[in-house]
Amino acid sequence: MPNTKTQFLMDIDTPESNLEMLQAALGISKIGVWNFNEKRNRVYFSKASKALIGLENDHTFGNNIDDWNNRVHKDDKETYFSDYKNHIEGKTKMYVNKHRIRCEDGSYKWILDQGQIINDHTTDGYIHFVGTHIDITTQVKNQTKVDNALTIATEQNNKLKNFAHIVTHNLKQYSSNFENLLDFYDEANSVNEKEEIICHLKSVSSSLDRTIQNLNEIVSVQSKKNKNIQSLNVNSFIEDTLKLLEIIIIESNATVINNVSPQLNISYHSAYLESIILNLLSNAIKYKHPERDPIIHIISKIEGDFINLYFKDNGRGIDLKKFGKDVFGLYKTFHYNDNAEGVGLYLVKSQIESIGGKISIESEVNVGTTFKISLKNKKSS
Helix, strand or coil, X not given: CCCCCCCCCCCCCCCCCCCHHHHHHHHHCXXXXXXXXXXXXXXXECHHHHHXXXXXXXXXXXXXXXXXXXXXXCCCHHHHHHHHHHHHCCXXXXXXXXXXXXXXXXXXXXXXXXXXXXXXXXXXXXXXXXXXXXXXXXXXXXXXXXXXXXXXXXXXXXXHHHHHXXXXXXHHHHHHHHHHHHHHXXXXXXXHHHHHHHHHHHHHHXXXXXXXHHHHHHHHXXXXXXXXXXXXXXXXXXXXXXXXXXXXXXXXCCEEEEECCCCCEEEEEHHHHHHHHHHHHHHHHHCCXXXXXXXXXXXXXXXXXXEEEEEEECCCCCCHHHXXXXXXXXXXXXXXXXXXXXXXXXXXXXXXXXXXXXXXXXXXXXXXXXXXXXXXXXXXX
């Protein structure tokens, strides 16, 4: 029940008031009544209003027209006064506000505060305002529980979708490698060639086993926040990914230059790091320029409080003026490859942002693309 220097409250419990019976009925329902009349310069809170904050027997509460205002939670006061002022100025048909009020025992309750000017104050020259207080603490707490449950459900759903994308998108690379290697095995003309291909198959199988273990780790610790984050050597993950992509690199006559510091470690999810590197490298090869062999540079830099990783290629490039806002969108594709799904970059962005990182892109059609990954440097904080 806000007020200004010229806005005061009156006592409604007077013989001339027609609100006594209504006040009694509201009191039974534990709905408090408040009322002010600028002309009479008095404040009144019904017993039910005062009972909400543990002051039902304090007959002096309200002698100071700021008695209620002073108990409003500091974080709620701005909207509390603003909503009240808007009604007085005719901007709203009713004054409605939800705020926390400090009780006598020091605790806070949520109050639904509603009221309305009941006279023609522009003609009368003073404001007569009547309103009610309703304790909505239980409802607010229940709504908070619902909101928290919804947030948790949404987070879990996003994790599930992320996990599903990793399984369907990343494991397809292994399937493709096995298929290619088996074709090469059938076409091999000598025992030595077959033995070399068997070695490649073992290498891909080992990488697949490691990936499955990492995915299993995500599932087993999903409910334990940050338990699946560990210190990982970026260079080692890049080299492992290059082994996995060896057949594709050879087929595409690609050159990958890994200039990432061998000492660079980051705190991250192992499955996510593997997924990010695999997606960015395989995309750089998949979308190579048709008139030149792909050259891919991977660089690491410590810049201020951030560890930055750069993946730079000389491929087809992306028209950012046309597709810039959709680059990291799910199922968004920008080239007409038959095997383009629009999942990889969406997955990369989601996985980087999951620990507060960022990814950006610079690209020019027919020149190439650079992806920049920025992660907080734990050592600098």
